[in-house]
Amino acid sequence: MSSSLTPRSSGVIDLVSGTGALSKRAERELATHLDVVKVATLRAAAVEQARGYVTTEAVQTVAALSALEEQLLQVAPLAEGRIKHLIDQHTLAAGVAIARFGR
Template identity: 40%
Template sequence: MFETSKELSALGSGFTAAGLAQMNARVQRQTGREIDQVRSRAVVAAMVEQGRGFIAELALNEVGSLSALETHLIQVAPLGEARYKHIVDAYAMGAARTITRFS
């Protein structure tokens, strides 16, 4: 746990090391626990956003690759065009749903 007085001073809300020292030990412990909980929630939120970004980047790369393959297959076997488009669109929609749900 970080030094609570420094953390409170850094918040700029009028808390000082002297003011914190005047708090009783129970209030100091409770304040420290609450600060730790806020810090933990912030770390989790940051990790969720990194995970969402990773999944989005992967999905974009996959959609790009599948779209290039779709274009190639349309040239090679044009009768399958509707099916190729449907498959790539289905993948893209599924990836978008996954990104939306990831939290």
């Protein structure tokens, strides 16, 4: 029995039974929401871990290229501008790739 003076519950209030426990529907909805949150959290963690791996690889590659640059400049000093340009371009491209990773 409801009267015009009794407010009608809606939304979250409907999900709770008179005892204060969640209804079966509310339990399912909550479980679904928690699953969505868990998946999003796991995805974010995986992306961040992968970004760390890619960054580590890029740093190691840049270090190796810098060492190679030093050696090549001793052998071919006239190629200095081209060698530096290529290594700088690779370094910039790696930075852009890392910044865009996972977006």
